Amino acid sequence: MATDVSTLHHAPAKQRRGWLEWITTVDHKKIGIMYAVTAFLFFVIGGLEALLIRLQLGTPQNALLTPEAYNQVFTMHGTTMVFMAIMPINAGFMNYFVPLMIGAGDMAYPRMNAMSYWLLLFGGIVMYSSFVFGGGAPDAGWFAYAPLTSTTYSVTRGMDYWVLGLQLLGVSSLAGSVNIIVTIIRLRAPGMRFNRMPLFVWMSFVTSFLLIFALPSITVGITLLFFDRNFGTNFFLPAAGGDPLLWQHLFWFFGHPEVYIMILPAFGVVSEMLPVFSRKPIFGYEFVAYSGVAIGVLGFTVWAHHMFATNLGVIADTFFAAASMLISVPTGVKIFNWLATLWRGELRFKTPMLFSLGFIAMFVIGGISGVSLAAAPFDLQVTDSYFVVAHFHYVLFGGAVFALFGAAYYWFPKITGKMMSERIGKWHFWILLLGFNLTFFPQHMLGLQGMPRRVWTYQQNQGWDFYNLLSTIGSFCIAFATLVFIVNFIISLRKGAPAGNDPWDAATLEWATTSPPPAHNFDVEYIVHSRRPLWDNKYSGEGRGMTINYDFHPHLPPPSYAPIIFSFGLFVLAYGMLNLASAPLIGIPIILVALAIAFVGMNRWVGEIAQDPVL
Amino acid sequence: MAQAVVRDIDKNDPGRGLDLRKLGMWTFLGSEVFFFGALVVTHLSMRGVVAPSSSKANLDVTGVRNLFGDNVLTSILAFILLTSSLTMVLALDGVKTNNQKRFRFWLGATIACGVIFLGGQVYEFYHIVHEGVTIKNMMFGSTFFFVTGFHGTHVAVGVVWLVSLLVSAIRHPERYNAGNYMAVELGGLYWHFVDLVWVLIFTVIYLI
Amino acid sequence: MAHGHDEHAPIEHEAHHSHAKLYVIIFFILLVMTGIEIAIPIINKAEIVVKQVEVALLLGLMTIKGAIVMMFYMHLKGDRRMFGTLFVFPIVCVLLMMLGFFALFQPELW
Numbered sequence: 001m002a003t004d005v006s007t008l009h010h011a012p013a014k015q016r017r018g019w020l021e022w023i024t025t026v027d028h029k030k031i032g033i034m035y036a037v038t039a040f041l042f043f044v045i046g047g048l049e050a051l052l053i054r055l056q057l058g059t060p061q062n063a064l065l066t067p068e069a070y071n072q073v074f075t076m077h078g079t080t081m082v083f084m085a086i087m088p089i090n091a092g093f094m095n096y097f098v099p100l101m102i103g104a105g106d107m108a109y110p111r112m113n114a115m116s117y118w119l120l121l122f123g124g125i126v127m128y129s130s131f132v133f134g135g136g137a138p139d140a141g142w143f144a145y146a147p148l149t150s151t152t153y154s155v156t157r158g159m160d161y162w163v164l165g166l167q168l169l170g171v172s173s174l175a176g177s178v179n180i181i182v183t184i185i186r187l188r189a190p191g192m193r194f195n196r197m198p199l200f201v202w203m204s205f206v207t208s209f210l211l212i213f214a215l216p217s218i219t220v221g222i223t224l225l226f227f228d229r230n231f232g233t234n235f236f237l238p239a240a241g242g243d244p245l246l247w248q249h250l251f252w253f254f255g256h257p258e259v260y261i262m263i264l265p266a267f268g269v270v271s272e273m274l275p276v277f278s279r280k281p282i283f284g285y286e287f288v289a290y291s292g293v294a295i296g297v298l299g300f301t302v303w304a305h306h307m308f309a310t311n312l313g314v315i316a317d318t319f320f321a322a323a324s325m326l327i328s329v330p331t332g333v334k335i336f337n338w339l340a341t342l343w344r345g346e347l348r349f350k351t352p353m354l355f356s357l358g359f360i361a362m363f364v365i366g367g368i369s370g371v372s373l374a375a376a377p378f379d380l381q382v383t384d385s386y387f388v389v390a391h392f393h394y395v396l397f398g399g400a401v402f403a404l405f406g407a408a409y410y411w412f413p414k415i416t417g418k419m420m421s422e423r424i425g426k427w428h429f430w431i432l433l434l435g436f437n438l439t440f441f442p443q444h445m446l447g448l449q450g451m452p453r454r455v456w457t458y459q460q461n462q463g464w465d466f467y468n469l470l471s472t473i474g475s476f477c478i479a480f481a482t483l484v485f486i487v488n489f490i491i492s493l494r495k496g497a498p499a500g501n502d503p504w505d506a507a508t509l510e511w512a513t514t515s516p517p518p519a520h521n522f523d524v525e526y527i528v529h530s531r532r533p534l535w536d537n538k539y540s541g542e543g544r545g546m547t548i549n550y551d552f553h554p555h556l557p558p559p560s561y562a563p564i565i566f567s568f569g570l571f572v573l574a575y576g577m578l579n580l581a582s583a584p585l586i587g588i589p590i591i592l593v594a595l596a597i598a599f600v601g602m603n604r605w606v607g608e609i610a611q612d613p614v615l
Numbered sequence: 616m617a618q619a620v621v622r623d624i625d626k627n628d629p630g631r632g633l634d635l636r637k638l639g640m641w642t643f644l645g646s647e648v649f650f651f652g653a654l655v656v657t658h659l660s661m662r663g664v665v666a667p668s669s670s671k672a673n674l675d676v677t678g679v680r681n682l683f684g685d686n687v688l689t690s691i692l693a694f695i696l697l698t699s700s701l702t703m704v705l706a707l708d709g710v711k712t713n714n715q716k717r718f719r720f721w722l723g724a725t726i727a728c729g730v731i732f733l734g735g736q737v738y739e740f741y742h743i744v745h746e747g748v749t750i751k752n753m754m755f756g757s758t759f760f761f762v763t764g765f766h767g768t769h770v771a772v773g774v775v776w777l778v779s780l781l782v783s784a785i786r787h788p789e790r791y792n793a794g795n796y797m798a799v800e801l802g803g804l805y806w807h808f809v810d811l812v813w814v815l816i817f818t819v820i821y822l823i
Numbered sequence: 824m825a826h827g828h829d830e831h832a833p834i835e836h837e838a839h840h841s842h843a844k845l846y847v848i849i850f851f852i853l854l855v856m857t858g859i860e861i862a863i864p865i866i867n868k869a870e871i872v873v874k875q876v877e878v879a880l881l882l883g884l885m886t887i888k889g890a891i892v893m894m895f896y897m898h899l900k901g902d903r904r905m906f907g908t909l910f911v912f913p914i915v916c917v918l919l920m921m922l923g924f925f926a927l928f929q930p931e932l933w
Contacts, residue, residue, distance in 0.1 A: 108635050108638075108639065109635075109639065174643075174646060178639050178642045178643050178646070179639075181642050182635060182638045182639045182642060185629075185630040185633065185638060185905065186630050186633055186635055186638055188628075188630065190625055191625070193627075193628060194628075194629075212642065212643075212645060212646035212649075213645075213646065213649050213913060213916060214649075215646070215649075216646055216647070216649035216650035216652075216653055217649065217653045219650060219653075220650065220653040220654055220657065221653075224657070224761070227750070227757075227761070231750065231751070232750070232751040233750055233751060233757045233761075234751070234754070234757065235657075235661070235754075235757060235758075241664045241753070241754050242661075242664075242754065243660075243661065243664070246657065246660065246661065249924060249927065250653060250657070253653075253920065300916065300920070301923075304927065312927060316926070316927055606779070606783075610783075610790070629903075629904065629905050630905065633903055633905055633906075637906065638905070638906070638909075641905075641906045641909040641910050642909050644909075644910055645909050645910050645912070645913040646913070648910070648913040648914050648917050649913060649916075649917055649920075652917030652918075652920060652921060653920075655921070656920070656921045656924045656925070659921075659925070660924060660925065660928040685861075685864075685865050686861060686864075690857075690861045693857055693861075694854070694857070697850070697853055697854065697857060698850075700850075700892065700896050701846060701847065701849075701850040701896075703896075704846045704895075704896045705843055705846060708841055708842055708843050708846065711838070711839040711841075712838045712839055712840075712841045713838040714838075793837060793838045793839055794837075803896075803897075804897055807892055807893075807896045807897045808897075810892060810896075811889055811892050811893065811897075814885055814888050814889050814892065815885065815889070817860075818860060818881050818882065818884070818885040819885070822860060822861070822863070822864055822881050823878050823881055823882075
């Protein structure tokens, strides 16, 4: 492999400095950092929206927010957290660590990788610009049920911004997923067979397939919605023969795999962290890997369990209930494997370990309420209540977010070369764990007592007051914990202890290079002989885990303006589409300008490919 | 020694030596399969719906289907797209056999077929709208225009792609040759995929 | 590192063997099949066979046509198996998804 690269080797790419360096970068590590920082920013924004929701619901008959504002805030909270916080943080970690973990120099398509990031940023900007230009933010929920999304019930332009923002985010995710899949299939180091890949790489692989198979469905759905709202079609409008259930099918055919898209990378990072801090290999590697695949496949057969209340018929309900319960089998397999990994391990309770353990505990609670919701009769009792809100926050916050905070502590030394403060980190963990449970556990009770979700306010003395107040107090604990994290981040970035290459004594390839890694990742090529190359070299004998090929010439594509120009074209195109129906005289010129910008970007891009055949 | 072992390991690896760009193309086409699957299933589920309160053009499905006659126009379109697949694969054959003249001729022919197809589709849309079926007034029209319109958009993207290939082949006469034909093969894969979708649409929407 | 060319791709510009004849033969096979497809609904206007048989025939022809295009024009036949897997697996999944949607939209079928 080294030889065929030497034919491509040319002088090192010229470097740009300052902010231009970031705008033109095609380095998967810089892109990964930009992904993570942007996503964290959106996480904070979505969190502030959550605080508004909790403030409004903290006391009965509160009038802090108008009903209209409340609708916008909870819609944007959901949309932001799902599409602009958790998914891109996952994408950021995948971007940074998948190539490092498989011993590659970069992603398969470095420029397309940059485009994925810019489209994420622009998609987020489109969506949030609705507050300013749209007369109000999207207000029909992140699930956007028809006919709430119709122009009759959603009178601002918010939902149009929502559709176009999602289109950009969708292109971003699609390109990113194709990139990850090709990278994993093709760029693994010699000897890194599929069944030797780190489990985070396995889960990234499965997640990317879920994305490319699930995204088209919502793309079709939101395009139909856009036509309904702008061009007079009636796909989802029952009065004119449309079918609101069509939206639900298209949405949840995407939406349920989406749940696994958010949680599988979290499973992956936990499967990396637990062995390192238990000082023993993961228990049942194959089971952990293939149960992830099984979850992915089954994830496509359960979408209608979100629709039990729509009278699908007994047979359909039974099928989807059974399929949903079946998913708990591979998930349970994972959890027992993690527990068996801990068993008789030499546990080290560093911050990433605490978050991993917190993840397992919280996720199991969310999983159990999930299995109960899979039972159609029970679901009919609590559907659309706060019980459901509690459930999915336990799996998405208690699950995904805990694991991702753990991943941040685990990988921060690799990314920055400095350790994060353990002392502040532990404070962060315990405050977050307390605040999280204080916020979301009472919501189980609220749901069982009949409090519906998505309501603006409620009457007092229904038995809801106390739990709502608890929940609101808890949400401020979460906010404080996040503040602690930010403080830790800044302090550690400035004054953290030097990390060295491998501070945790971990097993996978990303720890074989320097912290932070050089632009080309590795100075040599590693030839992998085991699943734990670093450990086996250290503890079983030199050469047992991996050997080194010094005849290695890394090749890096030069920085490029093409991705950001092309993405900016699509960004402008979104605003053209917004005006196409309402003001064609403004919309059409904007669209033409946008296409021209995109063409300039594409032209540069094609020219650069001709120089350097990497997309 | 280690190297020899590695080669043995790699020989069994399903990813070994695959072309990066082709791999990405097939992955993307896999995603497109889901896109058209969702579109077609939307059409098939919804096309029979007759609006309860639609003011005009309350044709039932059989009435609408008579619009297409015996599918004369669409049969011609199917023939054209089929021909374009042949010309595309001949263009690739041309570049692989280092025959620049054949390559450019067949590529040009493919573009021409694509343009004729788009023209035919515009004419068909015009005809149907003229008969009173629009994207607004009945579910059949909405989903029909949606599916065929998205397919048409894909054809248009394909035409732009192939034109840019042709322009680049004319400006840099030796750029594509028997040793460097991946750009042509990728354009071809996309084009054949669009043709494949038409095979589906033609049968499922027009004939059944 | 793997940003290199496909190792099967020839380094020199040696010309490949032409398959033009095969492609033309395939074209005529597809042409005939399309002709049959167009003729079936016209012949069967008088319901010589029940509609279900007609539909089954059309879907069968469609599948064979699609398979031929994939195998010969998209070169999946004789190409590395990974490409075919990446494409055929989604097709199978989509067929299942479509069946699921039909079942849910036409509950009277149950």
